[in-house]
Amino acid sequence: MRLSRYFLPVLKETPADAQIVSHRYMLRAGMIKQSSAGIYSWLPLGFKVLRKLENIVHEEQVRAGHIPMLMPTLQSADLWRESGRYDDYGEEMLRISDRHGRDMLYGPTNEEMVTDIFRSNVSSYKDLPLTLYHIQWKFRDEIRPRFGVMRGREFLMKDGYNFDLTREDALHAYNRHLVSYLRTYERMGLQAIPMRADGGPIGGDYTHEFLVLAETGESEVFYDSAVTDLKFGDRDIDFDNKEQCESILEEFTTKYARTDETHDEALFNEIPEDRRRVARGIEVGQIFYFGTKYSEAMGAMVQGPDGKKVPVEMGSHGIGVSRLLGAIIEASHDENGIIWPEGVTPFHVGIINLRQGDDGTDAACESLYAELTAAGLEPLYDDRNERAGGKFASMDLIGLPWRITVGPRGLKNGVVELTSRRTGESEEMSPEAAVARVKEIYANH
Numbered sequence: 001m002r003l004s005r006y007f008l009p010v011l012k013e014t015p016a017d018a019q020i021v022s023h024r025y026m027l028r029a030g031m032i033k034q035s036s037a038g039i040y041s042w043l044p045l046g047f048k049v050l051r052k053l054e055n056i057v058h059e060e061q062v063r064a065g066h067i068p069m070l071m072p073t074l075q076s077a078d079l080w081r082e083s084g085r086y087d088d089y090g091e092e093m094l095r096i097s098d099r100h101g102r103d104m105l106y107g108p109t110n111e112e113m114v115t116d117i118f119r120s121n122v123s124s125y126k127d128l129p130l131t132l133y134h135i136q137w138k139f140r141d142e143i144r145p146r147f148g149v150m151r152g153r154e155f156l157m158k159d160g161y162n163f164d165l166t167r168e169d170a171l172h173a174y175n176r177h178l179v180s181y182l183r184t185y186e187r188m189g190l191q192a193i194p195m196r197a198d199g200g201p202i203g204g205d206y207t208h209e210f211l212v213l214a215e216t217g218e219s220e221v222f223y224d225s226a227v228t229d230l231k232f233g234d235r236d237i238d239f240d241n242k243e244q245c246e247s248i249l250e251e252f253t254t255k256y257a258r259t260d261e262t263h264d265e266a267l268f269n270e271i272p273e274d275r276r277r278v279a280r281g282i283e284v285g286q287i288f289y290f291g292t293k294y295s296e297a298m299g300a301m302v303q304g305p306d307g308k309k310v311p312v313e314m315g316s317h318g319i320g321v322s323r324l325l326g327a328i329i330e331a332s333h334d335e336n337g338i339i340w341p342e343g344v345t346p347f348h349v350g351i352i353n354l355r356q357g358d359d360g361t362d363a364a365c366e367s368l369y370a371e372l373t374a375a376g377l378e379p380l381y382d383d384r385n386e387r388a389g390g391k392f393a394s395m396d397l398i399g400l401p402w403r404i405t406v407g408p409r410g411l412k413n414g415v416v417e418l419t420s421r422r423t424g425e426s427e428e429m430s431p432e433a434a435v436a437r438v439k440e441i442y443a444n445h
């Protein structure tokens with residue numbers, strides 16, 4: 001993309017009402033625009049990152065054997081009356097009535113709807129196990145929407161639902177989700193720690209939240225610092241292997257890590273003192289096993305091998321896709337702007353032309369642009385007629401992890417400069433070497 005043809009409305013001023021750094025940078029970098037409280041338009045740069053996150057979530061869900069689908073945002077109140085949650089959910093649910101006076105709602109989550117789909121179509125254990133998921137906009141009429149996309153009213157969530165015959169199989173589905181989530185967050189360059197949590201309105205007492213540590217996080221968390229040494233890394237996973245998934249769950253959830261809702265001071269004090277941590281975190285996902293809570297209420301039954309009909313065992317599993325943008329920025333930025341991890345960056349590399357209009361410099365930039373594009377990468381070429389200082393400031397703000405700077409002085413010696421946004425270190429090399437290096441960096445992303 002050439003910046004002169006893109007839509008990147010960068011703001012020079014720091015927006016007054018944005019309290020946390022991710023919100024400020026998302027506004028300043030022209031990623032989002034608020035349309036009303038907690039509701040945002042996703043401008044091209046923000047939308048690009050959102051799509052990247054969605055793709056990672058999709059890939060990892062499919063890898064785990066889960067099946068994508070799409071359910072609507074608007075739901076009929078009747079389904080929620082069946083589960084009893086129409087009255088229980090409270091003011092966070094946006095209730096709407098259509099022209100016929102029928103009660104509708106903008107879905108805050110989809111347990112009822114997916115249970116209805118299941119009961120209409122599945123009646124035998126032979127069709128199990130089954131996990132369906134979608135990535136869809138949700139609406140929760142939060143009392144205090146704030147921090148930009150972190151606590152929006154309209155937000156994008158991946159929610160998945162497992163259906164199993166037995167509790168044992170459903171717990172395997174739970175473990176499988178935990179493993180796939182660990183992989184998902186690591187691919188996004190994030191450490192998200194699974195912590196024992198509370199079921200809330202979804203219900204169930206077997207649940208973990210995934211938290212990204214950050215001072216601006218809304219949850220208070222208590223953990224053994226040894227959990228931060230755990231890395232998922234590049235493991236070969238067989239998602240059908242119950243023992244393997246269970247042992248990973250044990251590895252990642254045995255050490256003390258809890259949110260304030262389930263915190264137990266006595267257990268916490270058993271951790272050696274120098275490893276006890278009280279901190280804040282951003283909830284980027286949650287998994288629940290709730291057994292037959294919805295299937296019993298809504299009559300989602302399956303016939304087992306013995307011919308008996310039993311309510312299907314279920315769980316639900318959510319990732320806050322739009323909130324993740326904020327969480328990633330909170331975890332990865334400096335005083336000049338965002339620093340995108342390679343796995344989620346909107347463009348792979350920036351090209352800065354220091355002397356726009358100089359034939360040699362323009363030609364060198366064009367050829368870098370063409371070669372990077374031919375290599376399957378997306379460069380963002382700042383070809384505007386602007387001073388170098390302004391170009392550097394915008395590039396730092398939008399946070400591409402790599403930048404190639406091209407100027408007449410370097411070109412005289414046959415070199416351009418490759419700079420890491422994270423370390424600030426620059427290296428001079430030939431344009432060919434710069435292309436090769438950038439290709440190598442992204443080979444695994």
Ligand code: ATP
Pocket residue numbers: 109140142149150151152153154155157200202283284285286318319320321322323
């Ligand atoms: P919270 O405690 O932050 O209100 P929740 O526990 O009610 O969230 P879940 O029902 O677990 O949310 O939803 C799954 C994920 O969706 C959460 O882990 C979070 O990442 C994301 N999410 C929930 N509410 C919001 C919101 N208002 N804005 C953005 N993302 C949200």
Ligand code: MG
Pocket residue numbers: 209283285286
């Ligand atoms: Mg939650």
